[in-house]
Amino acid sequence: MGLKLFIKEHFSFIIFELIIVIFILSLYWLDGFRNVDTAIYSITISIVLMTSFLGVRYYLRQSYLKKITHLPTTMEDALQKNAKTIEYMQTEQYLHELYRVYQHEVQTLYAIQNRQEKFLNQWIHQMKTPISVLELLLQEEGNLDKKSVQEEVDRLKKGLEMVLMNARLEKFEEDMQVEQVKLKEIVSATINENKRLFITNRVFPEMQIDETITITTDSKWLKFVIGQFITNAVKYTFEQNKRIIVSAIKNESNVQLLIKDEGIGIPKSDLIRVTKPFFTGENGRKTGESTGMGLYLANEICEKLGHKLEIDSEVGVGTTITLTF
Structure with a gap:
């Protein structure tokens, strides 16, 4: 031959x-x-x-x-x-x-597929909880508790939003639209979207952002990122009447957005791993509702948008997230 x-x-x-x-x-x-x-x-x-x-x-x-x-x-x-x-x-x-090159591409695709499959399995498992609660509420006699129904619907909406963002992340560049936006408007809109979460947990937001501060970003993706930070801040603030302070600092070369809570804080041993996929840590095990994907997706989006993410925390004091534009 x-x-x-x-x-x-x-x-x-x-x-x-x-x-x-x-x-x-x-x-x-x-x-x-x-x-x-x-x-x-x-x-x-x-x-x-x-x-x-x-x-x-x-x-x-x-x-x-x-x-x-x-x-x-x-x-x-x-x-x-x-x-x-x-x-x-x-x-x-x-x-x-x-x-x-082929091996690198195959391993990348395998890692993506494995991550998507694992995330989807965890997400489906967690979505069973609000669905079960809704079924129980419907089976109860008497007037339907609309407040409880709305809370479970909000959890479902949050879960759907996260799985959709995770799917879109693979084609981020095609979905990205960078423009000049006012930071206060984005933060206000995000806080308003989560107002029922604040009311339910009796946690109060404070916003200290100048209306004139503008940043260059994708407003849709940034709202998702800030939403993850705010949701985590509320979720891990177990005591009532605590505050979540959202402020902004304008420097000569950048703008910094700070989201500070008065929650339980993150242990130092977990702090360096909180942005890893599927990492829940001690706090995630306490609530039993963490997929370990929220901060991972937020960190991935920040890297793609060119924003620097820093997380500082002290157990029993609270957590401060700094986002630099």
């Missing part, structure tokens, strides 16, 4: 060499030099030299030709090094690099 491929590869070369020999002999013939023995000797020498050249060339390529004429059974077969010529060595190097 390898010899057959080699002959096909060099067939045009053999024909070209024969044409050159015939052309040279024709010149000698037309010039009056018509010695038949010399012509036969010249043809024989040419054939021997050409055959020797092709024989050595085939020997150097034999192992490589054998490799490419047999279908591989595993991807690792492409990593074998059989070439002995510069051209084929370069070809092998190209294939090895192609294999490396």
Whole structure:
């Protein structure tokens, strides 16, 4: 098989060499030099030299030709090094690099698929809780408790929003629209969307943001990020009548948004891992409602938008999240 491929590869070369020999002999013939023995000797020498050249060339390529004429059974077969010529060595190097790129893409896709599957399983498991509560409320006799129903509907809406944002994150660039926006408007809108959460937990928001402060960002994605911070701040503030202070500082080169709560705080051992996917930590186990994806998604979005996220916390005192634009 390898010899057959080699002959096909060099067939045009053999024909070209024969044409050159015939052309040279024709010149000698037309010039009056018509010695038949010399012509036969010249043809024989040419054939021997050409055959020797092709024989050595085939020997150097034999192992490589054998490799490419047999279908591989595993991807690792492409990593074998059989070439002995510069051209084929370069070809092998190209294939090895192609294999490396392929492996990187496969591992990336596998990681994304695995993360999506794990997140979806956790999300479905958590969405069972509000659905069960709604079923129980519907089974109760008497007037329907609309407040409780609304709370569970809000939990479902939050869960749907998170899973949709997680799905869109893979095609973030296609969905991004960067523009100049007023920071106070975005924060106010986010707080208003979570007003029932504040009322239910008896936690009070305070906003200290100048109306003139503008930032360059994507308002939709930023609202989701701030919403995650505010939701976490409320969720992990177990005592009533506590505050969540949202303020902004305008510096010469940037704008900083600070979200400070008076909640239970994050242990130092968990602080460096809170933005990892599916990490719930001690606080997540206390509530039993954490997917471990909120801060991960927020951190990913901040990186894609070019915003710097910093989290400082002290157990029993509270947490401060700083977002630098």
